[in-house]
Amino acid sequence: MSNPTNQYNLCGAVELLLTAQIYNQSERLAENDLPAKIRKHYWDSGTKSVKRPINVRTEDVTAIYGINNVDFEITELPFIEFEKFGSELRLTVFDLAKGWFLKQDGAIEQIRMNPVLASFYEEDGADVSYEDARRTVRPKERDREYLDSLVAEIAASDKDVDLLTLVHLIAPEDVRQRMNELVLTSEQEKKIEKIMQAIKHREYLREIGLCEIGKMLFIGLPGTGKTSAARALSEKLSIPLVEVRLSMITSQYLGETSKNIDKVFELAKKLNPCILFIDEFDFIAKTRMSDENAALKRAVNTLLKAIDEISLIDDGVLLIGATNHPNLLDRAAWRRFDEIVDFPPPDTRMRKDILDLVLSKVKGEFNTQEIAEITDGFTGSDLRMVVREAVLHSLVLDRTYITQSELVSAATDFSNRVGLMMKEYSLA
Ligand SMILES: Nc1ncnc2c1ncn2[C@@H]1O[C@H](COP(=O)(O)OP(=O)(O)OP(=O)(O)O)[C@@H](O)[C@H]1O
Ligand SMILES: [Mg+2]
Structure with missing residues (x-):
């Protein structure tokens, strides 16, 4: 036996x-x-x-x-x-x-x-x-192997530009960010749920001819979770993420810019279904305002046209743009998105939720409500830094648990550093 x-x-x-x-x-x-x-x-x-x-x-x-x-x-x-x-x-x-x-x-x-x-x-x-x-x-689209084989095929058929220097490709199985580990406003949740349902019922939307869906613009200060949300969506939907920085496409190969933009969109279409995440979207607006560079202007027009021509329903590409400077965008850019998702600095309740999340595996005696109250204006990313500082401070003292005063002083130091917080919140 x-x-x-x-x-x-x-x-x-x-x-x-x-x-x-x-x-x-x-x-x-x-x-x-x-x-x-x-x-x-x-x-x-x-x-x-x-x-x-x-x-x-x-x-x-x-x-x-x-x-x-x-x-x-x-x-x-x-x-x-x-x-x-x-x-x-x-x-x-x-x-x-x-x-x-x-x-x-x-x-x-x-x-x-x-x-x-x-x-x-x-x-x-x-x-x-x-x-x-x-x-x-889990579907094969989650696998790194699946994405790699698609990319190898595309690279073999197109030798004149190294596409992979323009984009950052991520297979869903490699995304660490989970949607349920992001603290979202109810409006964000609703919009994300809406787009997930649209993707699920893509065939139906095509049948009834409703194609004006699937282009989202994430707006908000740095560190408010825009990139994280795009990645979490890729994980949740099990579709690869194609990340592009507009400044990269335009600055690296100036003469080739328009061509490169087309290539990135072609790549996204070939990878379908996928999310095409275009960061630094305000870069367009900056280019439009300065009238120095004709090649860049052409590139911007190419980009706007490419956005018009790509579709979630027909091509299986969910387009997400992100910007820290929505005020710089003009009507031509705005009107291309059917959904604007605001990433505001978190309110007190959200800050507490974020702190609870980040601290979920950290031992110690602390009161996250109190920290949430003294961190007005902090983003999710700021709060992570505060926790990191507190943890590092405790490690220096050879402890693997943190105290409330460590969190408070990390928050105070942080706000002093960036001048975010008001004076009365500072510790005596
Ligand atoms: N609402 C939130 N809930 C949980 N974590 C958050 C939240 N907002 C930000 N974070 C965390 O902060 C970090 C930075 O967030 P992220 O990179 O997504 O910000 P961003 O909006 O893309 O910033 P940038 O405009 O600088 O690109 C991530 O580790 C993310 O998990
Ligand atoms: Mg980002």
């Missing part, structure tokens, strides 16, 4: 073998039916898919499940053939394998998170559902 560790190890190998065989035999199943760890491992960037047949070698089991000694343990199972030379594993008696797997501890849970297996076992009468399993698997 196997000991529990062995059994766990073998379960991984058998799950993989069963998954591979069922996937290989059923054209109905696609990449998004594979659990992410299997899909990522077998991802083929050339075809942007998981090619059939999936072959299982001991190295694959080790890489996917972190199990060593696969070859040694596998000899215990009568339904697996092990080819030493090819180091390839094969199921000899499928029916034995499927029956064995179902009897193992935790197998049902594993099947419920593996649509390939669930589709098979559901038909076989087990208490599992393919549809439910599908919902547990």
Whole structure:
């Protein structure tokens, strides 16, 4: 009889073998039916898919499940053939394998998170559902491998400019910012929810001909969460993020600017669905005001035209612009956005929520309400800095917990430094 560790190890190998065989035999199943760890491992960037047949070698089991000694343990199972030379594993008696797997501890849970297996076992009468399993698997668009293969393809077809110096691409699985870790106003929440619903019902909107949706402008002071919100949206929607800084596109390759803008938009369309996040949007306005540079002016017109021509409904690109200086934008820029999302400096209640969030894993005795009250005018990013200073101060004293007075003096120092706070809030 196997000991529990062995059994766990073998379960991984058998799950993989069963998954591979069922996937290989059923054209109905696609990449998004594979659990992410299997899909990522077998991802083929050339075809942007998981090619059939999936072959299982001991190295694959080790890489996917972190199990060593696969070859040694596998000899215990009568339904697996092990080819030493090819180091390839094969199921000899499928029916034995499927029956064995179902009897193992935790197998049902594993099947419920593996649509390939669930589709098979559901038909076989087990208490599992393919549809439910599908919902547990994150889509391939979340994977770094998926994004990388798209980018490689685009780069190969377009050699005259290194697109990747113009944009910063982020796969949803690499986004650390979570939407529920951002403190939002109810208006922000409503607008974000609205756009998420629009994306979900894109087909319907196309059918009824409602296309004027999917261009948002985030406005607010530095550090109020604009970039974080765009990233969190990418994570939440499981679609890649293409980040662009307008100053980068325009300053680096002056003569090529218009062409580069077109390329960035083309890239976004090819990556669809994705979010195209254009930071420093006010850069346009600055360019318009100065009448020195004709090439830049042309570039701005190219940009405005490109924005007109891209669509969430038709191209699958959600456009988000961000600016710290909304007052610099003129009508031509404003009217291109169907949704303006304001990122105001947080009020007292929001500041308390942000502090609670940032301090959620920090030990100590503190009163965040009190800190919220003395940090009028602080942004989310300022509050993070205050917490950081307090934590560093405690570490200097060799403590891993912080005190209220550390937070208060970090806040006071900060406000003195930037001259944000009023005098009466300063400590005596
Ligand atoms: N409302 C908020 N809730 C939680 N965290 C916040 C909030 N606002 C800002 N932060 C935090 O502050 C940091 C900076 O935010 P971010 O970079 O998104 O600001 P920004 O508005 O894009 O600034 P900039 O205009 O300078 O680009 C991030 O770590 C973010 O998590
Ligand atoms: Mg930003």
